[in-house]
Amino acid sequence: MEEALVRAVLFGTPILLAALGALLAERSGVVNLGVEGIMALSALAAFAAALGAGPWVGAVAGVGAGVLLSLFLGLFAITLRANPFVAGLAVAALGLGASGILGKRYEGVPLENPLPEVPLALLSLLLAFLLHLLLYRSRFGLYLRSVGENPKAADLFGVGVEGVRYLALGLGGGLIGLGGAYLSLAYRPSWTDGMTSGLGWVAIALVILAAWEPLRAVFGAYLFGLLFFLQFRLQGSVPIPSEAFAAMPYLLVILVLALSGRSRAPRALGQPFERGR
């Protein structure tokens, strides 16, 4: 029982970090569907840097990769006002693909000094609280929410809509990157192609389940973590094929979407901002 809870938290941590990152961007009105690819590339960047310069440098590299790839998405979704959903999917494919190609030489290479999981899990919990405070107790959070709800009004009050959105997307990318780094440096200290295994998509669904609230995302992430743990634990001991367990998280996401599909999203979510229109 105790073990189950610990494993649930440890496996929920990358989901939580990625979900917080996606949530931050969505609160400013930018949809980031690139999460899966950003996680994959960050995990690789973190692993490569950790081999050369130690795990903490690796974590920083993972965060940096997440920020950069998210800002790259911002170039299309914010500045060029391209369709943010398509741009996000393209970034997901790009990140997954590039990590698969560049990471081939790291396949099977062991990491001598992995990061400890528990402090990182605590850090992610702290980050969830900090994000809550940032959103609801700071001036920047007020700007960020207003940009996500009504960019036109925010613009009239002198808030730089595009600047706030870039900042939210970039900071969120850092969180997603940290989630990727957690995978390759702590949870499973190694690199394999496709090691994110759909966690990025789970994180995006979690944002909806959490109704765009960081603290609710914590519970959702640990719930998913518990499910993933049960899937491992029950395999072989009950007469249910292992594929059914593997498919469970995805089934759960669909269920969650059906149950909470009409929960209220930031009003300007996914709408490019065009001044004077």
Add this chain to the structure above:
Amino acid sequence: MRLELDPAPTPRKVALSYGAFLLLAFLLLGLLFLAYGVSPLKAYGLLLSPLLDPLGLAEVARRAIPLLLIGAGLSLAFRVGFFNIGAEGQLLMGAVGAAYVALFLPPGPYTLLLMFFLGGALGALWAGFAAWLRVRFGASEILTTLMQNYLAYYLVVYLVAGPWKGQFVFGFLYTDRFPEAARLPRLGETLVHWPTLLLGVGAALLLHLLLFRTPLGFALRILGENREAARYLGLKEGRLLLLVAVASGLLAGFAGVGEVAGIHGRLLEPAQISLGYGFTAILVAWLARGRPGLTLLTAPLLGLILAGGDALKLAFSMPFRVVDVVAGLLLLAWIGAEAASRHRILWRR
């Protein structure tokens, strides 16, 4: 500095922005090749190499078949505002349906027809479910169809590793070979299963006509352009969404039937049935800009990239992910150029 809408971009500006963004995409791709340790020029050459000989062209055609079928359906669905990202799963369901008919029903002259029927129906059901969830519960189809991809994936893995595992295949994960009556004819020595190709061409033309020449198509276009107007006109949004979802799922299911009946002759691991056709077809549809007829051009183009990616993979032992990268970069270049040509830069506020 800021951007402003350009109401009437000149053709020169449009051409320049598409050129610049494509160049950027190929530069980034080149950097990636360099980082992998391959000369970019050689890699580009290989990417285009299938154009040079008949066998290469046949490879392009073979990959264009599922892309055309799926892309035509998706271009319709996207235009109407149903973002079906789940063609990969719908294709796999089509393959499952076809395999069931081939393996468990007595073979006869109707076998192929039945395979297309059941495969298409399962694909349509898979997509229709997502549409129902959106209409009934407001669940984003981008996410539900995506999740259904994983469900279909695990279903196929379960089938080929479990109850449908072939009696004569020992260690491998696939079913027994389909009987001869369940195999699609091919063009000569190539892997081009021509009935499916004809089906794809027909579907693209038919959907094009439907969209631009019929009252139903007019209603669909209105719904895609302006949901408020559609509501005002009394159009049944839910029913129309369900219709395009089912149509695109049906075609993706057909594509799955074509792959197992035309190429492999058995159900096998999902990654071998589809080389990411569902995702590449998103690009096919997006490049066609909501015109199903244009997929007749864009599907072979992406077929070339898949075939070229295969050549790259073999020559430099690169992971197949190279195709994802090319597709992702092209997609970004395309939407970036489209957006850039619609705007002009103002240097003063």
